[in-house]
Amino acid sequence: MYRLYGGKPTRSLMVxxxxxxxxxxxxxxxxxxxxxxxKSAEFLAINPAGWVPALITPEGEVLYETPAINLYLAERHGxxxxxxxxxxxxxxxxxxxxxxxxxxxxxxxxxxxxxxxFGAGDTDADAIRTTARRQVAERLAVIDGRLRARGPYHxxxxxxxxxxxxxxxxxxxxxIEPERRFPALARCxxxxxxxxxxxxxxxxxxxxxxxxxxx
Ligand SMILES: N[C@@H](CCC(=O)N[C@@H](CS)C(=O)NCC(=O)O)C(=O)O
Numbered sequence: 001m002y003r004l005y006g007g008k009p010t011r012s013l014m015v016x017x018x019x020x021x022x023x024x025x026x027x028x029x030x031x032x033x034x035x036x037x038x039k040s041a042e043f044l045a046i047n048p049a050g051w052v053p054a055l056i057t058p059e060g061e062v063l064y065e066t067p068a069i070n071l072y073l074a075e076r077h078g079x080x081x082x083x084x085x086x087x088x089x090x091x092x093x094x095x096x097x098x099x100x101x102x103x104x105x106x107x108x109x110x111x112x113x114x115x116x117x118f119g120a121g122d123t124d125a126d127a128i129r130t131t132a133r134r135q136v137a138e139r140l141a142v143i144d145g146r147l148r149a150r151g152p153y154h155x156x157x158x159x160x161x162x163x164x165x166x167x168x169x170x171x172x173x174x175x176i177e178p179e180r181r182f183p184a185l186a187r188c189x190x191x192x193x194x195x196x197x198x199x200x201x202x203x204x205x206x207x208x209x210x211x212x213x214x215x
Pocket of ligand 1: 009050067
């Protein structure tokens with residue numbers, strides 16, 4: 001059985017979404033990031049970076065970094081509907097989309113939510129947040145343009161992990177008004193939210209986001 005470290009209110013939920021897509025079983029191990037448990041010696045022995053999620057496989061292999069965990073699960077369990085296999089003509093488009101979402105969009109989002117961890121003080125934080133908000137919108141606009149040209153999903157008619165990843169992050173930027181500004185992107189996300197295996201998990205994510213916004 002897999003052991004998934006994370007829980008409310010963290011992106012381990014995105015890994016749970018991949019588990020749900022594949023009908024995979026796992027045991028959830030709550031790590032209380034509110035009290036800094038992710039920096040405890042016990043957890044650092046699992047993930048030296050000191051953050052969640054982390055995954056321990058049934059064989060005892062430890063994985064961390066959400067995109068790596070998700071790709072691992074999809075490939076190990078043959079979830080080819082999520083990740084095109086090598087040789088599939090759509091793999092190139094998938095790799096570009098997934099790297100942009102996890103390397104560019106996600107990092108801009110991190111600066112947007114936690115600007116204080118990127119600067120030297122509150123004044124820096126305000127400037128960093130303003131810049132990050134613009135960068136998030138720029139990245140969403142790029143994705144929207146691609147989906148307008150070749151959607152409705154990143155791979156055209158075919159749903160993939162790239163769409164799941166996009167939809168996951170878009171729930172946290174309502175104030176950027178993606179539905180009004182980025183209609184192709186919003187349409188893609190709506191199709192993901194409607195997937196029966198994901199709907200309850202996205203409901204949970206929206207609830208966490210609401211609690212985060214209300215402090
Ligand atoms: N690059 C990592 C980032 C993980 C990350 O930032 N996790 C957050 C929760 S969503 C966390 O553990 N934050 C607590 C901390 O950084 O101390 C990934 O994508 O898995």
